[in-house]
Amino acid sequence: MKTKAAVIRDVGKDWEVTELDLDRPKEGEVLVRFVAAGLCPTDEHMRTGDLPVQCPVVAGHEGAGIVEETGSGVTRLKPGDHVVCSFMPVCGRCRFCARGMSNLCDLADLLPRTAMLDGSFRFHGDGDLGQAFRLGTFSQWAVMSELSCIKVDDDLPLETVALVGCAVPAGWGTAVNAGGVRPGDTTVIYGTGGTGINAVQGAVCAGARHVIGVDPVASKRQAAAGLGATHTAADATAAQQIITEITHGLGADQALVTVGTVTEEIISAAFTAIRRGGTLVVTGISAPGKNTIQLPGFDLTTREKRIVGSVFGSANPFDVIPQMLELYRSGQLKLDQLITARYRLEDITQGYRDMQDGRNIRGIIVHDH
Numbered sequence: 001m002k003t004k005a006a007v008i009r010d011v012g013k014d015w016e017v018t019e020l021d022l023d024r025p026k027e028g029e030v031l032v033r034f035v036a037a038g039l040c041p042t043d044e045h046m047r048t049g050d051l052p053v054q055c056p057v058v059a060g061h062e063g064a065g066i067v068e069e070t071g072s073g074v075t076r077l078k079p080g081d082h083v084v085c086s087f088m089p090v091c092g093r094c095r096f097c098a099r100g101m102s103n104l105c106d107l108a109d110l111l112p113r114t115a116m117l118d119g120s121f122r123f124h125g126d127g128d129l130g131q132a133f134r135l136g137t138f139s140q141w142a143v144m145s146e147l148s149c150i151k152v153d154d155d156l157p158l159e160t161v162a163l164v165g166c167a168v169p170a171g172w173g174t175a176v177n178a179g180g181v182r183p184g185d186t187t188v189i190y191g192t193g194g195t196g197i198n199a200v201q202g203a204v205c206a207g208a209r210h211v212i213g214v215d216p217v218a219s220k221r222q223a224a225a226g227l228g229a230t231h232t233a234a235d236a237t238a239a240q241q242i243i244t245e246i247t248h249g250l251g252a253d254q255a256l257v258t259v260g261t262v263t264e265e266i267i268s269a270a271f272t273a274i275r276r277g278g279t280l281v282v283t284g285i286s287a288p289g290k291n292t293i294q295l296p297g298f299d300l301t302t303r304e305k306r307i308v309g310s311v312f313g314s315a316n317p318f319d320v321i322p323q324m325l326e327l328y329r330s331g332q333l334k335l336d337q338l339i340t341a342r343y344r345l346e347d348i349t350q351g352y353r354d355m356q357d358g359r360n361i362r363g364i365i366v367h368d369h
Helices: 041-048 158-167 167-178 198-206 218-226 236-246 264-273 296-300 317-330 343-357
Strands: 001-008 016-022 029-038 063-071 082-086 123-125 127-133 141-145 148-153 186-190 210-214 232-233 252-257 276-284 306-308 339-343 364-368
Touching: 001 123, 001 296, 001 343, 016 141, 016 343, 029 082, 029 158, 041 343, 063 158, 082 158, 082 306, 123 306, 141 306, 148 317, 158 167, 158 317, 158 339, 158 364, 167 276, 167 317, 186 236, 186 264, 198 210, 198 218, 198 252, 210 218, 210 236, 218 232, 232 236, 236 264, 252 264, 264 276, 339 343
Parallel strands: 186 210, 186 252, 210 232, 252 276, 276 306, 339 364
Antiparallel strands: 001 016, 016 123, 029 063, 029 141, 029 364, 063 082, 082 148, 123 127
């Protein structure tokens, strides 16, 4: 069949929207007609080369749609099911899944590989094309493993719930799971964009007394305040002044780093911000092989500060995505308010430009069928 998709031909090249051939699903796979896809910074990082990826590749890893066909052996899904895609497939059998660490599943070691689980490809044009995180949600249709799809209720708006495939649980879990925010805590969040804004929501829901959102973009600080941040700051220096004042010099209980690109300066500021026994969570990414953590070991030891990384909010996609949607239904998690712009697939370059310029908190691609 034919499908229109946004492709990264090579590192540093512009986005290319083109028509491709798409194979039918094989064993354990499903064909999904996507309704919407989130514009996540990770896909732009792949295009610019900040994240290694095997090109050419159909990008996009946040998405929601409807199952149209299933391959042999599929047991979890049937045609007509509404699904949200997780960029973390879960096998349920490996050592990490068995220990309740499904976000570290053996199948989740995805970058830079883009082939399907059997090593072959489903997209074809001028040769084979891979799929970002084995998904490729920047395509009208895509074939993927059923292990990457979570069934959702038919009445949920797919344009909205597309966001819960990555940034929402990643940010929420950064605060609630990895950060362990508790009632009365003081939590500082560096970067209140697509992921950090959900760390704000998670910290608020967990009962933090003070939530400080740090971002140089005024609209993102405003959005953080609208979703419960008690304080905002344009930079780390201003944030430190706030933390020192409201904690009487003790320091924050958690510092959550959710910036688009992690730097040594942000890590240093976050480490300084936390109290004795406090926790620094690093969810933002930096280029592989680049050292971004250089900290005083004396303070790490004698003050028992903790540093932890977090991927997908340190949670199981098949558990946390339904949880996020229940919180959305109850009004405890805001999703509709996150979407500040909608784009056609052909406007993907403008969408990412708007994101970089701070004109949207979360942009989404609405597919035209």
